[in-house]
Amino acid sequence: MSDAGNGARPTTPDAADFLGVDRGLSEEERAIRDAVRDFGRAELLPHVAEWFEAGTIPDPRNLAKAFGRLGVFGMHLSGYGCAGTNAVSYGLACRELEAIDSGLRSFVSVQGSLAMTAIHRFGSEEQKQQWLPRMAAGEVLGCFGLTEPDAGSDPGSMRTRARRDGSDWVLDGTKMWITNGSIADVAIVWARTDEGIRGFLVPTDTPGFSAPVIHKKLSLRASITSELVLDGVRLPADAILPGAEGLKAPLSCLSEARYGIVWGVAGAARACLEAALEYAGTRVQFDRPIASFQLTQRKIADMLVDVNQALLTAYQIGRLKDAGLAHHSHISFGKFANVRAAQRVAATARAIHGANGITLEYPVMRHMVNLETVSTYEGTEDVHALTLARTVTGISAFR
Incomplete structure (x- = not known):
């Protein structure tokens, strides 16, 4: 149906939205897009080239708290201090963050879509209450340990193992290319057990856990990337994510x-x-x-x-x-x-x-x-x- 009858006239398309996708956004979606865009342009863009050149984020904990105030950590999740937005709103936030730098979108994505989603989807109620509100606020940082030096595209071949020792679990192995690994307070670590692949909540101050930073990157430099080393990391029985069974x-x-x-x-x-x-x-x-x-x-x-x-x-x-x-x-x-x-x-x-x-x-x-x-x-x-x-x-x- 033509718009000619209602008096509408086509306007010159904008390069960034040539086909008028924004016309399909709700008022709330536009507000979220604009809030993240304004934050990115005011608080991130003036510094990101310097961070990229330095190969790090100088003050990641303050940045995390700023992201927490903005409400982007786990924004697509419901409850536990999370915003509970729809998927399009979360996507719009990712678009605005990566328009500044991929490393900054990755900072938010690893916290919310990997670490927080794992706890939200597979954790016990006690685990959710313990970790998610503080992670949503940016007070606690998480990372997600799946990839290994010899298990990238084929994560099912992971070598990291978790064995029972009495009521405890003991983890040994290495994870690679872990965003926020060296600054995280908790790591979601996936390991092979006698019952199959399971997920574990590993506080990063646990003895035997270390996260050396990976240097000399030529890409994603405004991001902190680490290796995770688990050397006899002993965890209590309730460290396992009860709902996570298998590679799925x-x-x-x-x-x-x-x-x-x-x-x-x-x-x-x-x-x-x-x-x-x-x-x-x-x-x-x-x-x-x-x-x-x-x-x-x-x-x-x-x-x-x-x-x-x-x-x-x-x-x-x-x-x-x-x-x-x-x-x-x-x-x-x-x-x-x-x-x-x-x-x-x-x-x-x-x-x-x-x-x-x-x-x-x-x-x-x-x-x-x-x-x-x-x-x-x-x-x-x-x-x-x-x-x-x-x-x-x-x-x-x-x-």
């Missing part, structure tokens, strides 16, 4: 975090497009802004399509999730498609910036290298491609 438990948490990536990389892509538009409009060569040249305009058109198709994909998956209709392969579709789109946009934006694009004065190279990590963690591109093909063929290529 940690994988379901990863699916929650992966959903945030679907939105987050759309934010990184948007930031690169906006930077490229500003730069191309002001950079003059041959007496003309480079935005006037056909080759540059083609690059801008390609970026425009990628950015807005990524947003559409995230939005549709979010609405499916809120309706209870999101299959795990929908989220694989989103990560597979949106990360690749964001990588194309970041690389093209870097090229438009020329030599200036490799400096931290502009955000494009920072996003470009961050996306290399995002492409790898929580399911590589190849793993998600095989997941999608298995869904539509009914044939698994994994085993």
Whole structure:
């Protein structure tokens, strides 16, 4: 039906929302988007290049408390001090955070979608009461230990073990590439037991637990990444997550975090497009802004399509999730498609910036290298491609 009869007139589309996705947002969703966007631009953006160059977040506990006041930790969870928002609202928050930097979205995602979701979904009532309100407030930090040095895409081959010793559990093993590991107060550690894979709440001051920081990263530098070493870590019987049995438990948490990536990389892509538009409009060569040249305009058109198709994909998956209709392969579709789109946009934006694009004065190279990590963690591109093909063929290529 045409809008002509009611007097509506089309307006010139905005580059960041060319297809009008924001028109489908509720008032509450817009308010959450704007609150996180304003916080990110005022409190994070002025510092993130410096943090990236330094290879750390200088004061993560104060940052955690600020995120807690903002209400983004575990915002999609209900009760225990959590905001209880819908999935689209959480996605919008991830989009705004990753528009600043992937490491900052990861900071929030690991706390809320991995550590807090594991406790919320699989913990006892006592565990939930003990940990979740303080984690939602940013007073306590968590991490999530699944990946190992020799068990990345195949977490079922993990070597970390938990054995019974009387009424206690004793954990031995190593986890790798753990965001917030060295600053966490509690680690959710997944280990092999005689009864299968189980999850454990490990206070990080427990004897035998250590979390050395991983240095010399060239990507996701505004983030703290650690190894977890468990050397005879003794835990009481009630440290186990009673509802988590088998590999499906940690994988379901990863699916929650992966959903945030679907939105987050759309934010990184948007930031690169906006930077490229500003730069191309002001950079003059041959007496003309480079935005006037056909080759540059083609690059801008390609970026425009990628950015807005990524947003559409995230939005549709979010609405499916809120309706209870999101299959795990929908989220694989989103990560597979949106990360690749964001990588194309970041690389093209870097090229438009020329030599200036490799400096931290502009955000494009920072996003470009961050996306290399995002492409790898929580399911590589190849793993998600095989997941999608298995869904539509009914044939698994994994085993």
